[in-house]
Amino acid sequence: xxxxxxxxxxxxxxxxxxxxxxxxxxxxxxxxxxxxxxxxxxxxxxxxxxxxxxxxxxxxxxxxxxxxxxxxxxxxxxxxxxxxxxxxxxxxxxxxxxxxxxxxxxxxxxxxxxxxxxxxxxxxxxxxxxxxxxxxxxxxxxxxxxxxxxxxxxxxxxxxxxxxxxxxxxxxxxxxxxxxxxxxxxxxxxxxxxxxxxxxxxxxxxxxxxxxxxxxxxxxxxxxxxxxxxxxxxxxxxxxxxxxxxxxxxxxxxxxxxxxxxxxxxxxxxxxxxxxxxxxxxxxxxxxxxxxxxxxxxxxxxxxxxxxxxxxxxxxxxxxxxxxxxxxxxxxxxxxxxxxxxxxxxxxxxxxxxxxxxxxxxxxxxxxxxxxxxxxxxxxxxxxxxxxxxxxxxxxxxxxxxxxxxxxxxxxxxxxxxxxxxxxxxxxxxxxxxxxxxxxxxxxxxxxxxxxxxxxxxxxxxxxxxxxxxxxxxxxxxxxxxxxxxxxxxxxxxxxxxxxxxxxxxxxxxxxxxxxxxxxxxxxxxxxxxxxxxxxxxxxxxxxxxxxxxxxxxxxxxxxxxxxxxxxxxxxxxxxxxxxxxxxxxxxxxxxxxxxxxxxxxxxxxxxxxxxxxxxxxxxxxxxxxxxxxxxxxxxx
Numbered sequence: 206x207x208x209x210x211x212x213x214x215x216x217x218x219x220x221x222x223x224x225x226x227x228x229x230x231x232x233x234x235x236x237x238x239x240x241x242x243x244x245x246x247x248x249x250x251x252x253x254x255x256x257x258x259x260x261x262x263x264x265x266x267x268x269x270x271x272x273x274x275x276x277x278x279x280x281x282x283x284x285x286x287x288x289x290x291x292x293x294x295x296x297x298x299x300x301x302x303x304x305x306x307x308x309x310x311x312x313x314x315x316x317x318x319x320x321x322x323x324x325x326x327x328x329x330x331x332x333x334x335x336x337x338x339x340x341x342x343x344x345x346x347x348x349x350x351x352x353x354x355x356x357x358x359x360x361x362x363x364x365x366x367x368x369x370x371x372x373x374x375x376x377x378x379x380x381x382x383x384x385x386x387x388x389x390x391x392x393x394x395x396x397x398x399x400x401x402x403x404x405x406x407x408x409x410x411x412x413x414x415x416x417x418x419x420x421x422x423x424x425x426x427x428x429x430x431x432x433x434x435x436x437x438x439x440x441x442x443x444x445x446x447x448x449x450x451x452x453x454x455x456x457x458x459x460x461x462x463x464x465x466x467x468x469x470x471x472x473x474x475x476x477x478x479x480x481x482x483x484x485x486x487x488x489x490x491x492x493x494x495x496x497x498x499x500x501x502x503x504x505x506x507x508x509x510x511x512x513x514x515x516x517x518x519x520x521x522x523x524x525x526x527x528x529x530x531x532x533x534x535x536x537x538x539x540x541x542x543x544x545x546x547x548x549x550x551x552x553x554x555x556x557x558x559x560x561x562x563x564x565x566x567x568x569x570x571x572x573x574x575x576x577x578x579x580x581x582x583x584x585x586x587x588x589x590x591x592x593x594x595x596x597x598x599x600x601x602x603x604x605x606x607x608x609x610x611x612x613x614x615x616x617x618x619x620x621x622x623x624x625x626x627x628x629x630x631x632x633x634x635x636x637x638x639x640x641x642x643x644x645x646x647x648x649x650x651x652x653x654x655x656x657x658x659x660x661x662x663x664x665x666x667x668x669x670x671x672x673x674x675x676x677x678x679x680x681x682x683x684x685x686x687x688x689x690x691x692x693x694x695x696x697x698x699x700x701x702x703x704x705x706x707x708x709x710x711x712x713x714x715x716x717x718x719x720x721x722x723x724x725x726x727x728x729x730x731x732x733x734x735x736x737x738x739x740x741x742x743x744x745x746x747x748x749x750x751x752x753x754x755x756x757x758x759x760x761x762x763x764x765x766x767x768x769x770x771x772x773x774x775x776x777x778x779x780x781x782x783x784x785x786x787x788x789x790x791x792x793x794x795x796x797x798x799x800x801x802x803x804x805x806x807x808x809x810x811x812x813x814x815x816x817x818x819x820x821x822x823x824x825x826x827x828x829x830x831x832x833x834x835x836x837x838x839x840x841x842x
Contacts, residue, residue: 208461208812208827211615212316217833221320224616228663236261239665242409242424244396244451246273248368248646249629250430251375252653258382260658265422266379267391267411269446274376277432277444278649281368282489282582284350284360285332285646287325292349296357298322303834305644308354308534309609309637310786310802311836312464314810314829316616317634321644324651329361331654335374338363340578350494350578352642354534354841360643365489365582371646375653394420395759396451397687399427399458399625400679406625407673410683412691414759417752419684421675426624426661429455430653433608433630435468437767437774438719439711441605442474442487448763449770452612452631460620461812461825463613463633465770466778469640470720470787471606472498472538475589475599476558485604486589488561489582490642493531495566495575496599498522498542500559504550510560510598521545529841536639536787536800537841539603543720544798546602553600562598603720607645609636609786610777613812613827617660618652621812623668626661628652633810638786691751694761699744703760706741710734710767714774722778723791731775738768773813773822780824783807804836 213224231239239262243254246268254266270276288301301322306313329347333339339361340348349358363370382388394411397419401407408423434449435441456462473488499520501513522541523530531538546557567575572595576583583594590600611633612620618634619626629649636644673679717730741764749755784793784800785807793801810827 206461206621206814206825208613208825209615210314210827211617212314213616217316217319220316221323225659228659229666231662231666233261237263239263239426240265240424241426241428241661242422243267243428243430244409245276245430245432245629245631246270246376246379247276247278247430247432247629248372248375248649249653250428251276251372251379252650253428253430253628253657254388255375255378255382256654256658257661258385258387261387264382264388265391265424266388267394267396267409269393269395269414271392273379273390273392274372276372277447278372278646279369280442280444280487281371281646282365282487283352283491284362284367284643285328285371285650286352286359286641286643287329287361287647288322288359289326289329290359291346292358294357296359298326300357301325301359304355305635305641306637306834307839308641309639310800310839311637311804311808311831311834312467312785312810312829313635313637315831315833320656321635321648321651324655325647327655328647328650331650332371332374335378337370337374340364350491351532352490353493353529353532353538354641355532356529360491362491364577365491365579368646371650375650395762396431396454397762398683399455399622400683401458401622402673402677402679403671405623405670408675408680410680410687412687415754417750417755419688421680421684423673423675423677423680425665425670426626428626428628428657428661429612429631430628431631433611434770435605435608437710437771438605438714439708440477440482440485440715442471442485445484448766450763450766452627453766453770455612455620455622455625457815458622459815460622460625461613461814462610462773463810463812464610464638464777465774465813466718466781466788467609467638467786468605468788469535469607469609470539470603471535472542472603473561473601474604474606475586476553476555476602486585487604487606488586488599488601489579490535492561492563492579492582492599495578496531496561496563497565498531498538498559498561500545500550500552510552510562511564519550526841533841534639534641539720539787540789542601542603558600558602560598561601563594564598567595605715605719607640609633609638609640613810617663618657619660619664624664624670626657628657638788688751691758691762694745694758694765695747695751697742697745697747699746701740701744702746703757703764706737706745707760707764707767710737710764710771713737714771718774718778720787721789721791724779727775727779731772734768734771734775741765741768776822777811777813780811781807800839802838808836
């Protein structure tokens with residue numbers, strides 16, 4: 206299989222404008238003849254649904270939650286990047302492009318990243334028009350703050366709830382179309398299979414999570430905007446309903462999966478505090494604008510943090526990276542936090558935490574100013590830990606947060622299955638091996654509002670698509686296959702719960718396929734995952750039936766996919782013979798223990814083709830060519 210990225214020719218700055226002009230168009234009267242399925246109602250899915258319906262397409266939108274407003278985008282805190290240069294501190298589209306390529310450790314496609322930077326300025330205007338309450342300066346201009354990996358302030362924000370406010374904007378736009386009859390909403394549905402007819406994506410089969418009923422839905426094109434797979438680690442900052450199943454089922458139908466081992470560890474999360482904890486809570490990266498990360502110089506120092514004087518504190522990020530200090534990118538900060546804790550210098554009961562201290566900012570700016578910036582984050586921290594960040598430093602430790610890998614897509618955001626488009630975190634396209642903070646919201650809205658409306662139209666106008674109804678034999682076969690899979694899960698009658706298997710898989714993945722990796726550990730993980738999967742199919746217990754609301758069955762369905770996907774993650778990590786982004790391969794590091802990238806052999810997108818049950822996947826490579834940004838050793842010192 207030869208991968209064709211469909212990147213247009215010409216200068217980087219004009220590629221997208223020229224491509225939009227050259228795409229074939231569907232005239233307004235004909236748009237209503239086309240039906241589009243959108244799976245997911247986060248920022249990417251909701252914005253795509255709203256915009257496509259506004260254009261005249263008939264849209265069916267599906268979400269796993271009871272309300273589209275509960276998509277995980279609502280949990281994003283710190284902000285959204287855009288190259289508007291409101292502070293006048295030297296930002297530009299080119300600088301955002303450069304920072305994103307560099308921050309992704311030179312493992313992203315240049316043309317996609319430049320388009321993202323171009324579109325970023327439009328997103329802010331769109332959201333302001335929708336009434337998103339971005340923070341403003343005294344004079345009325347929208348405020349900006351800094352995020353990791355950049356030396357300019359380009360992050361627009363709404364206190365510590367930016368994702369919620371942006372999602373409400375996209376949700377409102379989508380619900381307007383629901384009211385107009387152009388979007389049909391299907392909540393509490395989970396995709397169980399993608400349906401192909403004549404090699405094209407022509408619909409989906411979903412399970413109604415309340416009734417257990419299987420439903421068939423046909424369309425002319427399918428959009429997956431189902432988020433990432435960070436929950437494979439069991440403990441992550443993701444909502445519990447997040448999973449890999451939609452993209453994994455599409456992968457098994459022929460969509461290549463790109464860079465599955467590229468996962469992001471966020472440095473500022475509340476540390477693990479209990480054996481039966483089900484998820485972790487993020488403290489926004491925006492706190493590193495005013496917060497200082499430190500540990501005591503003497504690891505045995507018994508004094509409370511507030512009683513340790515400046516001369517006895519180790520501000521290790523500021524010391525090691527003077528140019529960026531506490532605002533180094535997430536991968537760099539996470540590795541350094543882990544390193545000081547592994548050396549026994551951590552704090553708290555487990556010693557796997559460091560301080561994130563805002564006391565200097567509170568003394569400088571006052572409680573009221575800091576409260577306006579971060580008040581809801583402080584409340585969240587106090588509610589979980591019982592300690593107020595106004596009085597004592599926060600304690601933080603890295604945790605799984607985002608996944609840069611996803612289904613391979615071309616410049617049009619179409620997968621290797623014609624008619625299957627993939628948006629937001631579900632695709633691989635923009636962030637390389639490490640996403641810069643505040644860029645996830647940017648990508649989701651760029652894909653949904655400003656890219657897919659053009660590219661899906663080009664597909665419809667340039668492709669012969671036969672009429673297919675939901676009673677086509679391909680849908681009946683998909684329902685039979687999905688029902689058989691569920692019956693198999695219910696019939697095992699073992700002794701271990703799906704959550705128990707998920708928790709054990711998470712421990713394996715965090716230990717051997719987490720921040721620090723080695724060939725020995727990855728091979729051990731591969732063996733352990735295989736044994737765990739064998740036990741899963743022999744000793745799983747799912748109570749209840751398939752004909753009602755059954756959360757244990759939901760979890761079992763997703764864990765079964767995770768157990769297959771985990772093996773592909775390990776395989777991809779074994780082939781990535783370098784340290785790139787957050788994953789740190791101990792065999793590839795510099796003399797001062799920084800990540801060692803190997804551009805001569807690893808400058809490619811790893812796109813995996815499903816080989817069939819029990820057979821190895823096939824690797825395809827898309828070479829990465831850098832015409833405008835020369836790959837170099839990332840330095841934030």
